[in-house]
Amino acid sequence: MASSSQNVTELLDQWRNGNKDALDRLLPLVYNELHGLAHRYLRRERPDHTLQTTALVNEAYMKLVNQKSVEWQSRAHFFAVAAQVMRHILVDYARSRQYTKRGGGAQRVSLDDAPVLSRERSSEIVALDEALKRLADFDPRKSRIVEMRYFGGLSVEETAAVLGVSAITVKREWLKARAWLYRELSGER
Numbered sequence: 001m002a003s004s005s006q007n008v009t010e011l012l013d014q015w016r017n018g019n020k021d022a023l024d025r026l027l028p029l030v031y032n033e034l035h036g037l038a039h040r041y042l043r044r045e046r047p048d049h050t051l052q053t054t055a056l057v058n059e060a061y062m063k064l065v066n067q068k069s070v071e072w073q074s075r076a077h078f079f080a081v082a083a084q085v086m087r088h089i090l091v092d093y094a095r096s097r098q099y100t101k102r103g104g105g106a107q108r109v110s111l112d113d114a115p116v117l118s119r120e121r122s123s124e125i126v127a128l129d130e131a132l133k134r135l136a137d138f139d140p141r142k143s144r145i146v147e148m149r150y151f152g153g154l155s156v157e158e159t160a161a162v163l164g165v166s167a168i169t170v171k172r173e174w175l176k177a178r179a180w181l182y183r184e185l186s187g188e189r
Contacts (some may be wrong), residue, residue, distance in 0.1 A: 012072035015065070023065060034061060034082055040153055041086050051093055060085045076158040080144075083152025087129070094125040131184040135177060141165075142177035149174055 008029050014022035038056040063085045064078075072078055136143035141163060148154040148162065149170075156174070160167045 008075040008078060009072060012078060016070070016072065027061070030078065030082075031057070033079060037079065037082060037153060038086060041090060041151065051090070056086060056089060059089055063089070074161060076154060077162045080148045080152055080154060080159070080162045083154070084147055087147060087151050091125055091129040094123075127185060128181075131181055134184065135180060139177075142173050142180070145170055145173050146177045146181065 008026065011022045011026040011029065015026060034057045035053060038053045038060065042051065042053055042056065060082055064082055067081070070081065132143050132146060135146070144163065145159055148159045149156070154162070156167045156170045160170045163170070
């Protein structure tokens with residue numbers, strides 16, 4: 001794993017510095033994990049979701065490789081950014097479907113209920129995204145922790161490494177962020 005992690009980071013740096021060949025060598029190293037990440041995202045979607053896993057991976061990969069200003073810190077950092085990109089793609093997709101099919105109007109839902117499959121997933125994803133944006137307004141780190149842990153599937157240790165904080169800090173802030181999101185999404189104040 002360490003060798004793979006080092007290879008990914010080195011290839012990202014080489015690519016950022018203009019080595020186009022590095023990008024071709026990067027894809028085989030990250031594709032399976034990106035596919036797994038996309039699959040986890042789409043597993044939380046409604047059963048008739050029209051966006052395919054491969055399409056989500058391809059769109060996310062294209063957005064990732066166009067981010068030339070990012071100074072990649074590590075493999076975990078790459079996948080944290082990938083999780084964020086996939087979340088934004090799905091939210092944009094949900095918003096476009098919601099506004100065209102249902103006329104808008106996001107609903108509040110429990111964070112615990114967010115992974116449950118339903119026909120109303122578009123509005124739930126939009127509600128969760130809006131809650132995460134509100135959380136980021138006053139505590140960006142907690143918002144990033146939720147994004148990396150919940151959406152990206154990163155471990156406590158990987159999240160801590162990306163953010164440059166201790167694992168205990170991630171655990172503590174993860175619990176606080178979940179509690180805050182639960183209150184926001186359930187409407188309890």
